[in-house]
Amino acid sequence: MNSTIFLDSDGVINEDNEYVYKREDFKFLPNVTEALLKLQSHYLLFVITNQSGIGRGYHSENDFIKLNEFMIQELKNQGVIIQETYYCPHATNHDCECRKPKTKLLERAAKEFSINLKNSWVVGDKMSDIEMGKNAGCKTALIKSRFVEFIQTQKFDSLYEAAEYILSYNALLRCRELLKAVNLKNRKL
Ligand SMILES: [Mg+2]
Ligand SMILES: [Zn+2]
Numbered sequence: 001m002n003s004t005i006f007l008d009s010d011g012v013i014n015e016d017n018e019y020v021y022k023r024e025d026f027k028f029l030p031n032v033t034e035a036l037l038k039l040q041s042h043y044l045l046f047v048i049t050n051q052s053g054i055g056r057g058y059h060s061e062n063d064f065i066k067l068n069e070f071m072i073q074e075l076k077n078q079g080v081i082i083q084e085t086y087y088c089p090h091a092t093n094h095d096c097e098c099r100k101p102k103t104k105l106l107e108r109a110a111k112e113f114s115i116n117l118k119n120s121w122v123v124g125d126k127m128s129d130i131e132m133g134k135n136a137g138c139k140t141a142l143i144k145s146r147f148v149e150f151i152q153t154q155k156f157d158s159l160y161e162a163a164e165y166i167l168s169y170n171a172l173l174r175c176r177e178l179l180k181a182v183n184l185k186n187r188k189l
Helices: 032-040 061-077 104-113 127-136 159-188
Strands: 004-007 044-050 082-088 121-124 139-143
Touching: 004 104, 032 044, 032 159, 044 104, 061 082, 082 104, 104 127, 121 127, 121 159, 127 139, 139 159
Parallel strands: 004 044, 004 121, 044 082, 121 139
Antiparallel strands: none
């Protein structure tokens, strides 16, 4: 079973300039490629994003699809493979089943790519990202943003910092398992 990183896009991969749909307004955040390259040596990468600009009529679904293709291609040029982008196109008042913090998109990915959710992470810059992750039994990492200024929980300055934490967390787990195995062996001797 695969372990994955479910990435939010706005505020994690690119600057959150609210309902961005034009290529000229799309800006990658610093060190995103480096962070994703690190992560993808251990995890499959997915994007899950709320795109209510579509449901609100600020731009078309096709605008989003084109911008997402651009992002995916730019990352691919740097060697980063995003397996799939899942998005909710609905406005908040549609009361749909796919908008974060609901878990429908994440569960769809889990089914389609045979993902072990317990070993997977959600990285986002809003509490709706983190809640989706917790609701699905994933681990979570919150990136600092204007949306979470007052939230008293561990926050990372960037995706890069979160990536380092995620990878060191894994190393720690492996160490613990190794120690456990050694202890068991010693006990048997
Ligand atoms: Mg965001
Ligand atoms: Zn939706």
